[in-house]
Amino acid sequence: MTTVGSDSVGTAVTFSGDWTRALSVPGPDQDEAMRHLHLLLLRASRTQVLRMRSSLGPVGSDVVEEIVHQAADDAMMALLGKLSSFEGRSRFTTWAYKFAVLHAATHVRRRAWRDRDVHLDALDVVPDRGATSEQYAEAADLADAVRQAIDTVLSQHQRRILLALVVEEIPVDVLADRLGASRNALYKTLHDARRRLRTHLRETGHLADPDQQAGTT
Amino acid sequence: MSTPHTPLEPDVVTRLILDTDPWLSCDDCFRLVDTYVESLLDDAGRDLAERDAMSAHLRGCPACLEEAATVLVLAAEDRGSDPEAALVHLERTIDPSGRPER
Numbered sequence: 001m002t003t004v005g006s007d008s009v010g011t012a013v014t015f016s017g018d019w020t021r022a023l024s025v026p027g028p029d030q031d032e033a034m035r036h037l038h039l040l041l042l043r044a045s046r047t048q049v050l051r052m053r054s055s056l057g058p059v060g061s062d063v064v065e066e067i068v069h070q071a072a073d074d075a076m077m078a079l080l081g082k083l084s085s086f087e088g089r090s091r092f093t094t095w096a097y098k099f100a101v102l103h104a105a106t107h108v109r110r111r112a113w114r115d116r117d118v119h120l121d122a123l124d125v126v127p128d129r130g131a132t133s134e135q136y137a138e139a140a141d142l143a144d145a146v147r148q149a150i151d152t153v154l155s156q157h158q159r160r161i162l163l164a165l166v167v168e169e170i171p172v173d174v175l176a177d178r179l180g181a182s183r184n185a186l187y188k189t190l191h192d193a194r195r196r197l198r199t200h201l202r203e204t205g206h207l208a209d210p211d212q213q214a215g216t217t
Numbered sequence: 218m219s220t221p222h223t224p225l226e227p228d229v230v231t232r233l234i235l236d237t238d239p240w241l242s243c244d245d246c247f248r249l250v251d252t253y254v255e256s257l258l259d260d261a262g263r264d265l266a267e268r269d270a271m272s273a274h275l276r277g278c279p280a281c282l283e284e285a286a287t288v289l290v291l292a293a294e295d296r297g298s299d300p301e302a303a304l305v306h307l308e309r310t311i312d313p314s315g316r317p318e319r
């Protein structure tokens with residue numbers, strides 16, 4: 001198998017052979033595969049960081065490059081630790097990209113939020129920063145019902161996590177860092193809170209039954 | 218008796234009560250994202266239940282969506298496909314209003 005891509009500066013990244021075998025067996029092929037893999041991860045990491053660059057504010061290219069390289073290095077470690085789990089369901093390169101992308105995105109979000117406080121205890125009520133335009137009037141009934149449901153049917157933990165993630169738009173991995181929780185656990189709380197709100201809103205007639213509502217919400 | 222509030226913006230309301238079933242965790246999303254983006258690029262059916270669960274997760278999890286979009290862009294570039302067209306395809310696939318591409 002030959003894979004062809006290009007790294008961030010347009011240099012061709014090519015590798016002929018079986019990635020997993022080359023990466024697993026010590027020798028010159030492994031060195032070559034490692035070198036190509038690192039280039040591939042740099043390209044993926046740089047693509048992710050540049051796509052999110054505006055969230056970093058006015059930082060120089062040195063900061064961008066530092067994040068790109070750190071994420072690629074972290075991804076290399078993570079990928080090699082999971083090499084045996086590659087099942088060949090996708091191209092190896094696509095499988096590899098996701099490690100660099102995850103680490104790059106996490107680094108960027110952490111950096112973008114590092115000087116911002118997160119106060120969950122301020123999120124016991126839905127913050128008042130909604131719409132003012134007349135055009136929202138017809139949606140106001142549902143919006144009021146949602147606000148009331150958040151106050152009454154969710155646990156305090158569900159309410160805080162839902163408002164932090166959806167209204168405050170704190171990234172899930174940043175919130176997980178701050179709370180010492182896992183990204184999975186926070187997303188599960190969010191999922192359960194949404195499901196609970198929907199169930200309640202169906203009971204109060206603000207949402208149609210699932211069978212009837214396809215295409216209406 | 219309640220204090221009058223300014224209404225929540227419609228897009229916030231939509232995201233607060235988004236239907237993100239069938240359940241899929243962020244870890245499972247990471248595990249499946251490479252095959253998911255390739256199935257979008259190849260327009261292959263693959264496992265529809267898995268694809269539905271991935272689409273639901275990406276609808277409700279902006280961080281995973283941000284990452285999946287980049288994996289898609291990279292995989293599209295490798296195939297010589299148009300990354301922007303691939304991103305539009307992704308947006309349509311996870312669109313809660315239509316769920317058109319089953």
Ligand SMILES: [Zn+2]
Nearest residue numbers: 243246278281
């Ligand atoms: Zn997620």
